[in-house]
Amino acid sequence: MACYAEGEVTNIYGNQESAVMGEEEWTSRWEKRQIGFHRPTVDMDLVEHKEKFLKPNCRVFIPLCGKAVDIDFLADEGHDVVGTEFSETAIKDFFHEHSIKYERSQHPTAPYEIFKGTDKKITIYKGDFFEINSTILGKFDAVWDRASFGSVHPSLQLKYADVMNNLVNSDGKYLLSTFQWESSFSGPPFSISQDDIEAALGRYFNSVLLETYEVRGTALLKRTGVQSQLINVSLLTRK
């Protein structure tokens, strides 16, 4: 697998230390369009494995959604898609880039502004994922998680799993895509091992590794000094 970078490497956000990134840091990155994680096309692992975790016309949650084109793809497949995101820029970009009309409203009691598609079943809650719960969002049949669990600081992985436990139905399924590498590079994104998944999400979900493959030569890898990474795709089902 991967090799080690010589000397100091900065993460994709220009930091050398892996500090917890809060709302201010993330929204600032969006305003400067420092969004190397965004992909212009639908994730191929989602397309390949969608039948394994999606029931027809189900409620799907995308935890830290950015402006992922996967949101629109899942809505076009007939699902009711809900995301959480700190950045208003990301949310507005998403709706504009997909020509989807939306309405804005304030949640009556919780600190979230709601962006709701008027002609598509897409709703994005602007606010902190770590404060969300099923009283605000309802429960979900499915979760698509690309670069979300892997972007939270390791010190928050247990809390992240607690939120997901609260949101996912007792028969819900969860498709998780993570990066793994060996390097002195400090995230985000963070390298996620199967042990990391087990330690956090494994308290609530059984995890099966569906696929693992090596990627080389991406812009992210060039910037981080890492020569190759694994992409691991796991299917999580309720314990």
Ligand SMILES: C[S@@+](CC[C@H](N)C(=O)[O-])C[C@H]1O[C@@H](n2cnc3c(N)ncnc32)[C@H](O)[C@@H]1O
């Ligand atoms: C690495 S990106 C992943 C985006 C998306 N999953 C994708 O595939 O493009 C993480 C996103 O989560 C947002 N974010 C980070 N922490 C958050 C939090 N605690 N609550 C809500 N959004 C957050 C960031 O603004 C960023 O857009």
